[in-house]
Structures are given as C-alpha cells and as structure tokens.
Amino acid sequence: MPRQRLWFLVGPTASGKTAVGIEVALRIGAEVLSLDSMSLYRGMDIGTAKPSPADRARVAHHLIDLAEPHEAFSTGRYLEAAEAAIAGVAARGNRPLFVGGTALYLKALTEGLFQGPAADWELRNRLIAEAEVKGAAALHQRLQAVDPAAASRIHPNDLRRIVRALEVHESTGRPISEQQTQFGSPSPRFECALAGIRRERDELYDRINRRVDAMFAAGLVEEVRALLARPGGISHSAAQFVGYREVIAHLRGELTLAETIERMKTRTRQFAKRQGTWFRSFPQIRWVHAHPDDRPEDLAAGIIAALGLG
Secondary structure: OOOEEEEEEEOOOOOOHHHHHHHHHHHHOEEEEEEOOOOOEOOOOOOOOOOOHHHHHHOOEEOOOOEOOOOOOOHHHHHHHHHHHHHHHHHOOOEEEEEEOOHHHHHHHHHOOOOOOOOOHHHHHHHHHHHHHHOHHHHHHHHHHHOHHHHHHOOOOOHHHHHHHHHHHHHHOOOHHHHOOOOOOOOOOEEEEEEEEEOOHHHHHHHHHHHHHHHHHOOHHHHHHHHHHOOOOOOHHHHOOOOHHHHHHHHOOOOOHHHHHHHHHHHHHHHHHHHHHHHOOOOOOEEEEOOOOOOHHHHHHHHHHHOOOO
C-alpha cells in the first residue's frame, strides 16, 4: 500500500508561516493542519497567534481548539487527531498541508512516535511540584545523570519533556534515549515533503518584538485573566507557554506590565533560537529565505517549489 503523502511548512515563531501557508494552500488545493502545540487549546487565541476567523474562512484549518486549557494533551492524542484530519482531507480530494513550528509533532509525524509506558500522573505531579520549588534546571541535572543522551537534546527549560524522560526511566529502568529507536528513520506510514521559511536573525527578532506589542494591544492580559477564571483554570503545562507564563506572573503582582512585555519578547526570541536548533535535526527541510519586503504571495511560489509541487 502506498504511503499517504503529507506536506509541511515549518519555521520559527513569527517567521510568517500562517499567511504563507494560506497562500500555498489556495494554490495547491490543500487544507491546513496546525502543527502547533499551543493553538490546540480553546480560548488561548491572542497569545498563540492563532489563525483568525478570516484566515479560517479563506482556507479550512484543522487541529485547532481541540482541548480546554486545563486539560493535559499528549503527543499521542495529537497524532490521533492528526490522522483523523488527514483522512478527512484526503476524502475531500484535497492535500494535507501541516503548518507550524512544534518540532516534537513534526518528528512524530515524519519518524513515528515512541509510545512508552502509560502516564504515571502521581509521579508526574511530584516531579512538577519539585520543579516549582527547585526549578526545571534541577530536574534536567537529574536527567543528565541517568540519561545524558536525552539530556543533551532536551533544553533545560523544557519541563514537559524532562518530566517525561524521568518518568520513563523510573517506570522502565531504562533511559528513554535507548527506547526511541524509531527516531532518525522515515515514517512507515507517511511520505513527507518539508519546506521552511528562514529569515535573518535581526529581522526575525524585530518581527517578534512587533508581534508581542500587537498581542498586548489586542488584549493578551485580559485573555489570560479570563482563562484563569474559567472552571479548571489553566493546566501547568499550558501555563508554561511563552507569553502566558509572563502574564500570569504579572497578574500575580510579580512583574510590572512593562517588565512583562520585555520578558515575553526576550523569551520569545530565545524560543525562536531553540526552534532553529531543533530544525537542524531535520536535514530534509528545504529552506526558502524570506526578505523583509517579501509578501506572503511572493514566498508561496518558492515554498511550493521546495515542496516539489512547482
């Protein structure tokens, strides 16, 4: 049986993926599937730069608004939703175009998913509580001692992945790095073409700064206040997303608004840098260099060619 063909448009945050993805989808007869671990939460709209209702009216978007902010959402659950969306797009005779920047989801789709032991929520909650007192870096040091290979590829601030790696080690007695043997090999189910948008660092950082300013002008503080007031509130993992973490600290009186904005800009730039590191582990990505004056329409042709559809 031939493998299902998938197309991907990736890149760091604020690189312009959403607008370019819409233009590409319109030209190749595709529907957009979100490759973003933040946009799947309902009510988290401004801080995730979620596609607007106007965007979604132009092109069908999927894998958005799948969960409440207080819910835990695993990569396995994302894959289940993605496979259902892929089937629906194919049934309508369209192409599935994934657009986003979550490297773990990209790896799971292109190389497969390590299932591992079932979640041990008692252990997870204990590790998370420990991180709240000692910091994620302390858990990262523990991971370094038991699984240096995993620690080398997990950022010290990536608490979710650190906790999962420690959980797997404690549950199985074996490092997660020894068990993720499928990574590095093409998916047996999907044939994937990957293209990415790349910008000069100074331009990307300027785009990040301007987007953060726009988020606060659009009501990010009010969005977070409303999320915290909802039944169930917001989960620990969702509260760690860049932007939400800083605004929550502001609402607790720990930061002034000006400090919150500057910290969010700094952390978003740091996140973009980490994304660049993650994407280097995908040598199959064909990068299209974007210039400051390029419009989404201008970049679409280059992305289509990079995807092998030009």
